[in-house]
Amino acid sequence: MDSGDSASTLLLPDRVFDGESMHEGWGVLVRGGRIAAVGPATTLPAANATRLTLAGTTLLPGLIEMHSHLLLHPYNETSWDDQVLREPLALRVARATNHARATLMAGFTTTRDLGTEGAGYADVGLKRAIAQGIIPGPRMYVTTRAIVATGTYAPRGFAPESDVPQGAEEADAGSLARVVRDQIGRGADWIKVYADYRWGPNGESAPTFTEDELRLIVQVARSSGRPVVAHASTVEGMRRAIVAGVETIEHGDEGTPDVFRLMKAHGVALCPTIAAGDALLRYRGWKPGDAEPARMSAKRTSVRAA
Secondary structure (H helix, E strand, O other), X not given: OOOOOOOEEEEEEXXXXXXXXXXXXXXXXXXOOEEEEEEEHHHOOOXXXXXXXXXXXXXXXXXXXXXXXXXXXXXXXXXXHHHHHOOOHHHHHHHHHHHXXXXXXXXXXXXXXXXXXXXXXXXXXXXHHHHOOOOOOOEEEEOOOOEEEOOOOOXXXXXXXXOOOOOOXXXXXXXXXXXXXXXXXXXXXXXXXXXXXXXXXXXXXXXXOOHHHHHXXXXXXXXXXXXXXXXXXXXXXXXXXXXXXXXXXXXXXXXXXXXXXXXXXXXXXXXXXXXXXXXXXXXXXXXXXXXXXXHHHHHHHHHHHO
16 A cells, blocks of 8 residues: 555545545545545645546545346346346346446446346356456446245246246255355355245235245355345345345335334345336336326335335
8 A cells, every 4th residue: 555666646636525524625645556545635645646636526435336237237128038038148248348337437336236137147257357357347246146936036927838047046945055055156245035026926025935944045145254135025025034134125115114123123234226116117107207106105105214
């Protein structure tokens, strides 16, 4: 960090936001590709640094995206089913390299990518390509294939005798430990599990794994230092995941004050994925200014309760 022979650059924006306060007259000293110092520009040890004036700008720390899917693209371009079943892996990876660059250029320097949705372990390769400087992109934490209970995920609606590829890896009580270990061995930083999904009698969301199965997933993942993230929208799916020991709940659309209190008691964080819900409604034709859909109203209520 203080090596005298490392190339140094002093960034001089109009102001610096440090995550808490805005500071005019501050600079950021970069040395050897890393931030060496931040503070009033006149006090920074930058006598031999290249000075880069960034007039009219505010410099702030890199943002963190907590729920991304770099290997997907908008469903109004290509449906989720067709992305999983029809798009070649090479095409999906090519798109993902563009998504990674766009994410970085939007100010996100870290992303937690929560499932390749049928693209296998392509996120591991994408992460390595970024880390090796082959392509630009944010630092990635990946979950690889994610884990779903047999028969609960998608694509679905095909002839029962058809062997249809799924958007995540199916596993049940007898195979859960093996699948968790296999995903970790192939590069997963986190383990993602679907604690509920739309597989109820009428297509409604319903819990998938039992509480004991979720506990096993968490236990095996934690034994190697990997945290677990749970897709969960129903109260019961959320409850099971919380008491099983997951680190974060994704979506939480039907969350109630009671279940949010349980999350607080167990130290579980909520990632409400508000932008994703908004995008899905737009894909279906909703536009800002139209009457608010029931789903959006329910989401607003749950986020306020949290």
